[in-house]
Amino acid sequence: MTLFSYISEFLRPSWIKSFFTVKTPPLVSPPYFRDFPTLTGKECTHCLNCKMICPSPGAIDVIQTAGVWNPRIIQGHCVRCGYCVEACPEGVLTSGDLLARKKEQGLLFTHEYSIKIDTGKCMGCGNCTTACPVNREIDPQIGAGGTSFSDQVLIRVEHGKNTVLHNELCKGCKTCMETCPNGAIHVIRKVTAVQEAK
Amino acid sequence: MTVLQKLKNAVRKRSIHVCYVNTGSCNGCDIEILACLAPKYDIEQYGIYVHNNPREADVILVTGGMSTQWLDKLPDLWDRVPEPKAVVTIGNCPISGCVFNRPGKLIDPPVSKYIPVTAAVPGCPPRPSEIISAILGAADILFKDYEIHQKEKKGGSHK
Numbered sequence: 001m002t003l004f005s006y007i008s009e010f011l012r013p014s015w016i017k018s019f020f021t022v023k024t025p026p027l028v029s030p031p032y033f034r035d036f037p038t039l040t041g042k043e044c045t046h047c048l049n050c051k052m053i054c055p056s057p058g059a060i061d062v063i064q065t066a067g068v069w070n071p072r073i074i075q076g077h078c079v080r081c082g083y084c085v086e087a088c089p090e091g092v093l094t095s096g097d098l099l100a101r102k103k104e105q106g107l108l109f110t111h112e113y114s115i116k117i118d119t120g121k122c123m124g125c126g127n128c129t130t131a132c133p134v135n136r137e138i139d140p141q142i143g144a145g146g147t148s149f150s151d152q153v154l155i156r157v158e159h160g161k162n163t164v165l166h167n168e169l170c171k172g173c174k175t176c177m178e179t180c181p182n183g184a185i186h187v188i189r190k191v192t193a194v195q196e197a198k
Numbered sequence: 199m200t201v202l203q204k205l206k207n208a209v210r211k212r213s214i215h216v217c218y219v220n221t222g223s224c225n226g227c228d229i230e231i232l233a234c235l236a237p238k239y240d241i242e243q244y245g246i247y248v249h250n251n252p253r254e255a256d257v258i259l260v261t262g263g264m265s266t267q268w269l270d271k272l273p274d275l276w277d278r279v280p281e282p283k284a285v286v287t288i289g290n291c292p293i294s295g296c297v298f299n300r301p302g303k304l305i306d307p308p309v310s311k312y313i314p315v316t317a318a319v320p321g322c323p324p325r326p327s328e329i330i331s332a333i334l335g336a337a338d339i340l341f342k343d344y345e346i347h348q349k350e351k352k353g354g355s356h357k
Contacts, residue, residue, distance in 0.1 A: 022243050027327035036320075056290075056297055056322070076293035079322035 034082050036073050037093040044069045044092045049111060050084035052172045053191060060084055087111075087191070106196025113172035114188045115155065115164050121184035124160040128176030128185050129153075134169050203345060210256075210282075210341040212245035214333065217255035217279075218288075221272060222298075222305055223262030226323040227289035231259060234326045246333055252276075256341065257284045257333055263291035263298050263305035264312065276313040282344045284316040284336045285309075289323050296322055316340060 009015070029035065046062055046069040054060045059077035062069055071084065071093060085093045086102050087109045093099075126146020129135055132154055135142055139150040146157035154169045155162055155176070162185070172189045218231055234241040235248065249255055252275050264272070276285070287309050290296035295307035309315060317336040319328050 023240075027331050029325060029327060033325070057299060058294070075320040076290055076318065077296065078320070079290065079296065 032097045034080055034096040034098055036075060036078055036080060037071075037082070037085050037095040038073075039070060040091060040094045040099070042090050042092050044071060045090055047089065048171060048173075049087045049089065049109070050093065052111060052113075052189060053083045053087040053109070055079070055081060055083065086193075108194045108196065110192045110194065111172065112190040112192070113170040114167055114190065115170055115176070116186045116188060117162050117164065118184045118186075119161060121182045122162050123182060123184075124157050124162055125181065126157045126162075127179040127181065129155050129157055129162065131175050131179040133173060133175060134171060138169075199343070199346070203343065206345070207342055210344075211338070214244075214246045214337045214341075215249050215254055215256045216241075216246055216259055216333065217250055217252050217257075218248070218259040218261065219252075219272065219275065221260060221262035221268040221292070221309070222265030223289065223291050227261040227291070230323040230326055230329060231261070231288065234329055239326045239330060241330060244330060244334060246330070252278045253280065255279055256282065257286055257337060259329075259333075260285060260287045260292050260309050260313075260315075261289055263295040263307040264309055265305050269306060269312065272309070273312050282341050284340045285313055286329075286332050286336050287315050287318045288329060290320055293318050293320060 044062065048062055050071050051060050051062055056077055056079045059074055059079065060071055061074065062071050064070075071088075073084075073093075080095070082095050082098045085095045085098045086107060089109075091099055124146070126144065129146030129148070130142055130144065134154045135148070135156075138153050139148050142148045142153070142156075146155075146162065148156040150156075151165060154166050155164050157163070170187065172187055174187045176185050177183075177187055218228070220228055233239060234246075241248070246257075252258065256279075258276070258279060260272070262268075276283075287293065291298065291305075292307060292309035292315070295303065295305055298305050299307060310318075316339075317332045319332045321328060
């Protein structure tokens with residue numbers, strides 16, 4: 001290769017252009033990329049399944065704007081795991097091809113919440129009982145010490161100890177865990193994924 | 199605009215030097231930054247070069263949620279970066295602490311409490327394409343006509 005051919009090779013306009021400009025395709029995400037979940041426009045029933053399954057703190061909120069409940073993803077907290085998309089029974093959220101794949105596989109999530117109280121640590125202060133949003137809905141007259149005349153409530157203080165009456169009412173919000181001064185109460189969220197047989 | 203300023207703009211647009219600082223991340227975001235260097239994304243074709251030396255850097259990429267060891271070191275490192283400079287935080291940790299932000303944590307997010315952050319890329323971890331577009335966007339805003347903006351700022355303070 002002579003010097004002349006060498007120079008003429010590198011003075012080609014197309015070579016100079018490709019040398020000074022970006023060569024790979026533009027910065028776009030593929031269609032199957034699991035991005036931050038977005039709303040599909042379907043009606044949210046405020047069941048809070050998405051919020052209960054979310055593994056990262058403060059990533060999803062279900063808020064009411066102009067009388068309509070809708071989930072809102074908080075960027076900077078969301079880890080894009082896509083659990084909320086799969087857990088939603090209505091298909092309110094979508095992200096990549098996750099919703100289509102869920103439909104194809106017939107994936108179904110069932111939630112189960114159980115409350116465990118460490119009787120050795122519980123001192124029967126009733127903080128959890130008064131803080132529980134389910135309790136307050138059923139019996140607004142609940143006593144400051146956690147005692148209640150109604151036996152329809154989720155938990156109430158009986159004979160100085162906290163007792164779980166209706167475990168199936170629990171929505172898994174963990175408000176009781178946050179208010180307990182001793183760490184005596186624990187909410188166990190159990191989620192089972194079932195795939196439909198074909 | 200003078201010819202010199204035009205030349206500076208053109209050069210700075212194609213020569214962004216990056217230094218990445220891990221302030222206690224899980225290495226997920228660091229791997230995504232490494233993916234930017236690989237041929238698929240090839241960060242150097244955009245004119246972004248990696249120097250792990252803050253004295254040579256224009257843009258600092260911060261990953262991680264500010265562990266206690268970094269509380270005094272990151273502002274110190276930020277002071278050593280020559281002007282014009284910018285900070286781009288990568289991932290959720292510098293914004294919120296993400297999964298590390300639990301009771302009894304040993305991190306102190308957000309990073310913007312300690313150094314001025316120009317751009318934050320959310321995601322756990324973010325895509326390399328998101329990282330590259332954030333660096334390019336932040337550099338475009340901060341480094342274009344930098345001297346003119348500095349003069350305007352000084353003129354404003356005299357009034």
